[in-house]
Amino acid sequence: MAILTQVQQELTQWIHVLTSASSLAYASAGAGVFFAVLYFKIIFRDFHGFRDSLDGMARWGGRWVFGAFLNWEALKFVIWVLLSVGAGVLAYCRLPVMFPQWFRP
Numbered sequence: 545m546a547i548l549t550q551v552q553q554e555l556t557q558w559i560h561v562l563t564s565a566s567s568l569a570y571a572s573a574g575a576g577v578f579f580a581v582l583y584f585k586i587i588f589r590d591f592h593g594f595r596d597s598l599d600g601m602a603r604w605g606g607r608w609v610f611g612a613f614l615n616w617e618a619l620k621f622v623i624w625v626l627l628s629v630g631a632g633v634l635a636y637c638r639l640p641v642m643f644p645q646w647f648r649p
Contacts (some may be wrong), residue, residue, distance in 0.1 A: 568636060574634075587624045
């Protein structure tokens with residue numbers, strides 16, 4: 545029963561975080577998802593390319609060491625994630641400057 549109580553508390557906390565977020569946070573997350581979709585098409589071309597990238601990462605046994613980045617498939621995945629997260633962070637930083645009447649930090 546203790547595990548069920550912990551799960552319920554965690555779920556309640558996540559629901560609270562999601563329902564009390566600011567419009568800036570939602571817009572930034574939306575920008576990150578938009579650029580993830582856009583970069584997905586550019587970097588992987590289709591789901592087959594994405595699956596090949598995941599397979600390339602699995603060949604390294606899930607170890608995130610510098611040698612794994614010499615594998616082009618793993619590097620493509622890391623670049624895609626970093627570009628998408630970077631777009632979301634940049635949107636979070638720049639939206640209040642560009643549109644101060646809509647977004648406040």
